[in-house]
């Protein structure tokens with residue numbers, strides 16, 4: 066398992082350092098290409114990081130932001146990751162970023178996945194920055210143990226795409242970017258906090274079964290060496 070570990074004394078120190086790191090990566094992409102792409106995860110962990118990043122001096126109108134995954138609910142639903150990002154990241158200067166949601170009110174979630182695959186950034190080439198979280202079951206993105214499309218999601222012979230996922234631990238049906246769309250990001254971060262998740266990470270690094278702990282695919286097979294940002 067190859068990864069780079071960054072440990073911080075507090076969550077707020079981590080948030081500031083990760084915001085600086087991501088801001089530098091996005092600004093470098095803008096300087097090189099004229100634009101930048103960022104995919105972020107939802108859940109509860111990233112809030113302080115989002116708040117810190119929202120205040121960084123980046124040429125935000127040139128940044129395309131999307132989600133690593135989304136619960137299949139409208140953006141006014143409290144479970145929506147779009148709502149989370151709109152509340153904590155897309156404000157202040159960052160409100161000028163170009164946000165592309167995964168959820169759309171199509172007839173079926175499969176239709177929504179097809180539509181999203183045609184318009185979200187990162188479908189024709191690597192993201193500049195991907196921020197992943199991890200659940201205590203070892204899932205990341207919506208790559209959940211027992212997921213109905215988990216094998217395909219982790220299959221690097223399949224194209225970059227948005228796909229559907231249903232799993233016992235996922236709650237709502239999910240839309241998720243495929244591993245092929247995430248694993249070659251310029252900067253690939255796993256952001257986790259707390260003692261429990263550190264021990265989950267240690268369990269993940271002690272084994273190889275990706276179906277049991279899908280985070281192992283990122284730790285073992287990503288083209289980009291993942292950088293783990295952890296605070297107690």
Ligand SMILES: O=C(O)[C@H](O)[C@@H](O)[C@H](O)[C@H](O)COP(=O)(O)O
Pocket residue numbers: 106107108109110111133134135136146197198199200204205206207
């Ligand atoms: O939609 C989601 O829930 C996320 O994208 C998911 O993959 C998240 O990163 C982990 O579940 C960790 O969530 P917490 O930060 O809430 O522990």
